[in-house]
Amino acid sequence: TVLVVDFGAQYAxxxxxxxxxxxxxxxxxPSTMPVEEMLAKKPKAIILSGGxxxxxxxxxxxxxxxxxxxxxxxxxxxxxxxxMTRALGGTVDRTDLSEFGRTELNVVAEDSMLFAxxxxxxxxxxxxxxxxxxxxxxFRAVATTTGAPVAAFEDTDRRLFGVQFHPEVLHSxxxxxxLRRFLYEGAGCRPTWTMVNIVDEQVGRVRxxxxxxxxxxxxxGGVDSAVAGALVQRAVGDQLxxxxxxxxxxxxxxxxxxxxxxxxITGAKLKVVDAEERFLTALSGVTDPEEKRKIIGREFIRVxxxxxxxxxxxxGENGSEVEFLVQGTLYPDVVESGGGTGTAxxxxxxxxxxxxDDLRFxxxxxxxxxxxxxxxxVGEELGLPPEMVWRxxxxxxxxxxxxxxxxxxxxxxxxxxxxxxxxxxxxRAGLDREIWQCPVVLLADVRSxxxxxxxxxxxxxxxxxxxxxxxxxxxxxxxxxxxxLAKISNRITNEVREINRVTLDVTSKPPGTIEWE
Ligand code: XMP
Numbered sequence: 001t002v003l004v005v006d007f008g009a010q011y012a013x014x015x016x017x018x019x020x021x022x023x024x025x026x027x028x029x030p031s032t033m034p035v036e037e038m039l040a041k042k043p044k045a046i047i048l049s050g051g052x053x054x055x056x057x058x059x060x061x062x063x064x065x066x067x068x069x070x071x072x073x074x075x076x077x078x079x080x081x082x083x084m085t086r087a088l089g090g091t092v093d094r095t096d097l098s099e100f101g102r103t104e105l106n107v108v109a110e111d112s113m114l115f116a117x118x119x120x121x122x123x124x125x126x127x128x129x130x131x132x133x134x135x136x137x138x139f140r141a142v143a144t145t146t147g148a149p150v151a152a153f154e155d156t157d158r159r160l161f162g163v164q165f166h167p168e169v170l171h172s173x174x175x176x177x178x179l180r181r182f183l184y185e186g187a188g189c190r191p192t193w194t195m196v197n198i199v200d201e202q203v204g205r206v207r208x209x210x211x212x213x214x215x216x217x218x219x220x221g222g223v224d225s226a227v228a229g230a231l232v233q234r235a236v237g238d239q240l241x242x243x244x245x246x247x248x249x250x251x252x253x254x255x256x257x258x259x260x261x262x263x264x265i266t267g268a269k270l271k272v273v274d275a276e277e278r279f280l281t282a283l284s285g286v287t288d289p290e291e292k293r294k295i296i297g298r299e300f301i302r303v304x305x306x307x308x309x310x311x312x313x314x315x316g317e318n319g320s321e322v323e324f325l326v327q328g329t330l331y332p333d334v335v336e337s338g339g340g341t342g343t344a345x346x347x348x349x350x351x352x353x354x355x356x357d358d359l360r361f362x363x364x365x366x367x368x369x370x371x372x373x374x375x376x377x378v379g380e381e382l383g384l385p386p387e388m389v390w391r392x393x394x395x396x397x398x399x400x401x402x403x404x405x406x407x408x409x410x411x412x413x414x415x416x417x418x419x420x421x422x423x424x425x426x427x428r429a430g431l432d433r434e435i436w437q438c439p440v441v442l443l444a445d446v447r448s449x450x451x452x453x454x455x456x457x458x459x460x461x462x463x464x465x466x467x468x469x470x471x472x473x474x475x476x477x478x479x480x481x482x483x484x485l486a487k488i489s490n491r492i493t494n495e496v497r498e499i500n501r502v503t504l505d506v507t508s509k510p511p512g513t514i515e516w517e
Contacts, residue, residue, distance in 0.1 A: 002026045002189065003043040005033075007051030007061050007079050010473075013331050014168045015049055015077065015179075017371055020198070022180045023191035028369075031061045035070065045073045045187035048080025050166060054130050055082045055092055063087050068160060073187035075179075076162035078128060084162050088136035090150075095133070097147030099126035102171060105145050105152075112142035113156055113185055114163070114178050124151075124165035124172040132164065154186075161186055170470065198374075199231070199381050202366045206235035209364055210324055216308055217326035218300060218351075219244040219262065219270075221254040222394040224328030224367060226262055227379040231366050232326045233268045234382065240326070241269045243307045245300060248276030248412060249398030252420040261388055271311070275303050276409075283400060283407045289517035290348060292407070296397040297354020301325075305360070325361035327351045329368050330375060332472050346513065350396040371471040392423070392437040393472065401517040405444035415442040417496045418462050422488050426466070429484045436475065438466040441505075441516045450500035452493075459500030462492065466504075467514055475509040 002019050004026055006012035012028050019026040029038060031051075038046065046067075054060060063083040068074060076084035082092045103126040107115045124145075132150040135141050139160070143152035152163040161182055167175030183189040210232075217229040219242050229242050242262070246255050255272070263270045282295050308322035333349040348354045367375050372393065379389040399415050400407050419440040426438055441463040450457040464485070469475035489502040505512070 001041060001043055002045045002047060002183065002187070003038055003041060004028045004047045004049060005031050005038075005080070007031045007049050007083075010335050011050040011077070011166070011168065013335075013369065013371075015047055016369070017374070018168045018176060018179055019047070019183065020193065020374070021176070022183050022189075023193045024183055024189045025193045025197075031063070035064075035066050038067075039070055039072070043072055044189050045075065045183060046070075047182075048074065048076040048083060050078030050080065050127070055079070055086050056094075056130065068158075073159035073182075074161070075182045075186065076160075077168070078164060078166060081162035081164050082128075082130060082132060084160065085132045085136055085150075088139075088160075090132060090136035090139070091134040092130050093133050094129065095131045095147060095149075097131075098129045099145065099147040101125065101127075103145050103147070103165070105143050105165065107143045107152075109140060109142040112140075112152075113154055114152060114161055114181050115142060115174075116181065116185075118174045118177060122173045124167075124175065125169045126165050128164060156186075159186055195377050195381050199378055202231055202378075203235045206232050206364060206366050210236050210239065213239065213324060214311065214320060214322045215240045215324035215326055215364060216304060216311065216322050217242045217268075218304055219258055220328070220394070220396045220398075221250055221258055222328070222396070223372070223379065223389060223391055224330055224375055224393075225396075226258075226328070226384060226388055227375050227382065228326055228328035228365070228367055229262070229268060230266045230382045230384055231378065232364060233266050238269060241271055241307075241311050241322075243271045243273060243304060245273050245275050245303050247279040247296070247299070247398065247400075248409070249279065249296075249400040249407070251394065251399070251423075252416045254394075261385065265384060265388075266382075271307055273303055273307055275299070278303070279400075280407065280409060285406060287406055289401060292400055292517065293348045293350055293354045293397055296400055297348070297350040298356045300350065300354075300396070301356055301359060301361075308361075323362055324364045326364045326366075328375075329363075329365045331369055331371055334368060335473070347515075347517075354397075373471065390433060392432075392435075394437075395515060401515055402439055402441045403444050404441060404446075404516055411442060411444050414460070414496060414498045415440065415462070418442070418492045418499055421491045421495060422464060425484060425488045425491065426480070429481070431478075431480065431484070434468065435466050435478050435480070436469040436472070437514065438464060438478075439515055440464060442499075448501050452500065457500045459498050461501040461503055462499055463503050463505050463516070464488065465514065465516070467509070469509075469514070472514060475514055477504075477506045477508060 107120040135153040139153040141150040336346040466478040467475040
């Protein structure tokens with residue numbers, strides 16, 4: 001295994017993901033773990049992640065020199081690079097040039113191990129205030145940028161390496177290759193870790209966690225919960241009951257599809273709960289996005305508790321309690337709900353920050369460390385059909401967070417129609433894979449004047465929010481062809497009486513998020 005030492009912020013998971021992409025097994029450990037404990041895991045390599053702080057900041061995680069005397073090949077990234085410099089006697093200092101974002105890197109040693117065969121000028125992603133001025137003894141500086149005199153160094157004898165930039169983000173042109181060079185050349189790792197291994201490992205872990213107990217899995221109609229359900233089904237079979245909650249905030253045709261496809265393929269036990277009344281009552285009068293999310297998260301759990309009691313009752317004789325709740329939580333959900341160390345709460349994802357305090361289930365979250373596209377691959381590996389695995393992501397709180405204003409049944413019906421039209425036309429234009437997702441948002445409290453068939457209308461606008469993305473952590477607005485947009489706009493305003501205006505959201509993430517609430 002390769003240990004990714006987490007110094008906080010959001011970087012460690014992304015690094016772990018890139019290591020998986022290089023087909024090498026990885027495990028994240030906190031920076032507070034004692035070195036002996038790390039060594040007990042017999043790592044083939046150690047990667048030190050970036051972090052939020054300067055090495056000189058108060059409370060900055062400390063790194064002792066012993067971490068570099070283990071003989072295990074080690075790669076420091078950003079904060080990890082600076083921490084390594086300091087621990088080994090090099091100089092880190094504040095220069096006047098902070099670098100944030102795309103920066104040009106110059107490779108100054110063409111025979112360097114990290115950069116061999118790569119262009120000597122390349123764009124990298126930087127985010128630092130302090131810089132390494134002088135490499136520690138024994139190291140050779142191999143790259144530089146305007147703001148970082150030493151932007152990469154290596155000591156091939158001791159097999160210690162470091163870079164100031166972030167090789168794990170896609171904006172660093174050759175970042176993945178640099179990381180691979182460290183893993184394969186620097187540390188002698190071999191690319192043997194595959195999707196089959198990942199599924200097997202997760203199935204094994206789930207089996208161990210659940211044992212011979214019972215579990216229920218909340219299906220939301222989205223990809224993540226379907227994959228989580230299928231995975232747990234493979235691990236514990238009939239000890240699992242899937243619960244599909246129709247909360248009235250679903251898209252058109254959603255409930256039918258889950259019943260038909262999911263059950264047919266996985267053979268899972270399914271329970272469908274009609275909870276529309278309950279959710280709409282709880283949401284009545286509520287307009288604040290965080291409040292909506294918390295209410296929906298709470299109601300989900302209440303419905304699951306009820307369903308769990310029914311499962312026990314139905315199983316008759318020695319019906320034991322349902323102890324576990326399976327959720328399709330992904331890594332980005334955890335980060336955005338403020339779950340990482342030192343990360344801010346952007347919004348409370350219903351299945352993370354939206355959970356009630358008195359939760360009685362133990363959570364099973366087999367996808368918690370994965371990103372969406374990895375989850376899709378796991379789904380394919382488990383035999384789920386492409387229509388299900390490649391569906392647009394759909395948030396658990398559903399259309400409830402796509403109505404800006406109070407959520408009512410009438411408004412939901414209006415939005416459902418508009419959403420179905422947009423999805424149909426985007427599919428017809430063959431854009432399903434190109435577009436990550438396209439929320440349709442109803443501005444329910446906004447009205448505007450229009451004219452239709454010689455008459456005045458006073459209707460509501462909807463916003464089309466087509467985005468492209470790799471993992472939903474960042475996104476750009478999709479350049480959907482004008483004639484496709486025209487078709488969608490035409491059909492929505494003609495077929496949905498309450499809507500007299502269709503607008504397009506042209507904001508990237510950041511600064512906008514994908515969903516409006
Ligand atoms: P944002 O709006 O944060 O969305 O840019 C990122 C991705 O997450 C989805 N999303 C959710 N998924 N529960 C979910 O299961 C939630 O509470 C939730 N909120 C947002 C969103 O659709 C996008 O794909």
